[in-house]
Amino acid sequence: MVPSGLFTTTDLATIFRAASVAENLTGAFFDLANDEWTRNPYGVFTRKEVDSTLYREDAFAQVVLCSARRPAAGKVPLEEGFAIVLQDPTILRALLRAGSPDLWTLILFVLTHELVHIVRFRKFRIDCLAPHSETEREKEEQLVHSLTRKILAGVTNTDLLLNRYESYMNAAWSVA
Numbered sequence: 001m002v003p004s005g006l007f008t009t010t011d012l013a014t015i016f017r018a019a020s021v022a023e024n025l026t027g028a029f030f031d032l033a034n035d036e037w038t039r040n041p042y043g044v045f046t047r048k049e050v051d052s053t054l055y056r057e058d059a060f061a062q063v064v065l066c067s068a069r070r071p072a073a074g075k076v077p078l079e080e081g082f083a084i085v086l087q088d089p090t091i092l093r094a095l096l097r098a099g100s101p102d103l104w105t106l107i108l109f110v111l112t113h114e115l116v117h118i119v120r121f122r123k124f125r126i127d128c129l130a131p132h133s134e135t136e137r138e139k140e141e142q143l144v145h146s147l148t149r150k151i152l153a154g155v156t157n158t159d160l161l162l163n164r165y166e167s168y169m170n171a172a173w174s175v176a
């Protein structure tokens with residue numbers, strides 16, 4: 001882990017393990033088919049894989065819709081679908097604050113939150129990408145957060161993290 005930098009290979013291994021746990025927990029909560037994430041794959045991108053227009057300093061991650069039309073040189077074209085863009089520097093900086101959780105706990109929280117957005121779109125057509133008013137967006141974020149809290153209830157270490165997130169909501173700790 002490099003402060004304020006990009007994820008290392010070890011970090012990425014942790015992230016992909018956390019993604020698998022987040023998929024299972026979210027799938028169980030929404031009663032999704034076992035092959036939900038195989039039939040509807042989503043991408044996970046880090047800072048160096050995306051265009052700088054997707055850089056954000058005010059959030060750990062966000063969901064974007066990918067198009068297969070213009071794959072980057074040398075990259076496997078991704079079919080049109082959702083992707084989670086992780087903001088490495090924002091996440092790594094948060095880990096340096098006093099009393100911070102470890103990467104595993106923080107990323108499990110972030111990925112679960114983003115998967116809830118994706119499920120709400122697929123299942124209920126709640127589009128987190130549509131231009132909402134600030135109030136609607138806020139309401140959706142609060143609902144997504146409360147679902148995330150339920151999904152992660154009882155999961156080791158996340159209670160502390162969830163409390164911290166709620167006390168910092170819309171300040172330094174933000175998941176979009």
Ligand SMILES: [Zn+2]
Nearest residue numbers: 141144175176
């Ligand atoms: Zn969100």
